[in-house]
Amino acid sequence: MKTAFITGVSGQDGAYLSKFLLEKGYRVTGLLPRRSTTSLWRLAYLGIEDEIELIDGDLLDLPSLIRTIKQARPDEVYNLAAQSFVGTSWQQPITTAKVTGMGVLHVLEAIRATDPGIKFYQASSSEMFGLVQQPIQSEETPFYPRSPYGVSKLFGHWMTKNYRESHQLYACSGILFNHESPLRGLEFVTRKVTDAVARIAAGQKHELRLGNIDAVRDWGYAGDYVEAIWLMLQQTDPDDYVIATGRSTTVREMCKVAFNHAGLNYEDYVVIDPTLYRPAEVDILLGNPAKAKEKLGWEAKTTLEQLIGMMVEADMKRVGCEVANKCKGSLGS
Structure with a gap:
């Protein structure tokens, strides 16, 4: 062992x-x-x-x-x-x-x-x-x-x-x-988005404030x-x-995927807040995983759509549990 x-x-x-x-x-x-x-x-x-x-x-x-x-x-x-x-x-x-x-x-x-x-x-x-x-x-x-x-x-x-x-x-x-994953902290943008989608769908929240939604990530x-x-x-x-996955996506596109999963239009809820911009932005990150594939035999299996759907579903369950007052810290940060 x-x-x-x-x-x-x-x-x-x-x-x-x-x-x-x-x-x-x-x-x-x-x-x-x-x-x-x-x-x-x-x-x-x-x-x-x-x-x-x-x-x-x-x-x-x-x-x-x-x-x-x-x-x-x-x-x-x-x-x-x-x-x-x-x-x-x-x-x-x-x-x-x-x-x-x-x-x-x-x-x-x-x-x-x-x-x-x-x-x-x-x-x-x-x-x-x-x-x-x-x-x-x-x-x-x-x-x-x-x-x-x-x-x-x-x-x-x-x-x-x-x-x-x-x-x-x-x-x-x-x-x-x-x-990312359903275990991501609430301060990170993907979880911030999926948690907001769940709360908006539940009627607990009416907007999502974000900074640079044109930033590109892998x-x-x-x-x-x-x-x-x-x-x-x-x-x-x-x-x-x-x-990495080798696929680039903007924060805007990620929001669209998350809101669509709940049958919502992201444009109705996302508000750009200039105070959330960083002092020095990283505009684009896109990885080349070729070496990992060749040497390790590894490549990403889960698509962005599957990932965000998984996170939205988990947060919907958590918010429902929270409303029912049956959760004990499971929303986590």
Whole structure:
């Protein structure tokens, strides 16, 4: 039985990855920080809350991280923890740099200090491309991050590469493009849209305020992407991979799909709010997943229409449950 240790285990990707690994027969352990209240609603949503071994520790405290890794005795470490909302990174740039950037270095150092044979996965991000230098982004596209979040992710990405080359660690980075699910936080635009659709359909809400709806993104399903994450650590040699669908969609088009699913016209409800524009916009992100397909045998299975439909249905169920006062935190954030 292999053991996996996951930071960010209670997040969207952490929950889906945990479920995937449990089905593969892994013993799954996760880092449980005590700096703030940690919600386990995603693990409960997937029915695996009691199957994860949670270990107290802190990504920003290297001695405690070394202790937790020694306790977990993992074969594989997946670093998914981050301050992951781009908008918040302008309001909290230092916290973002510490958690999303320095946190990666702490995990790498903890592995080097305990067992350099542990395989390591770093959750890099398409936000590192930022002001895109090529119309379609691959592993060879130059980076130009446009937010404190993107800059912090780039630090972690290059540190992972440095430890691979300097200390011969099996260390990979997955450059994941936007990936969504019913477990996405309410602050992210896809979930903001699908939650609003559900509430508008239920008569609880009458408009949806958004910023730049002409921004273009490459959206996939998080449940598909965790398989690619796992596959990276099953290869003979460590490497970095872009994980994406290869399909671009505007926020406007995504809204149309979501509202159509509920029999509504998005133009009747979406209001453009200039205060929601970001200080520096990333206008387009579109990934080239050719390397992942060739080397890992992976490609996205879920279409945007299937994904958004899944999210709208989940939020309609949640809103109905909320109205009936039968939910206990299942709306999550």
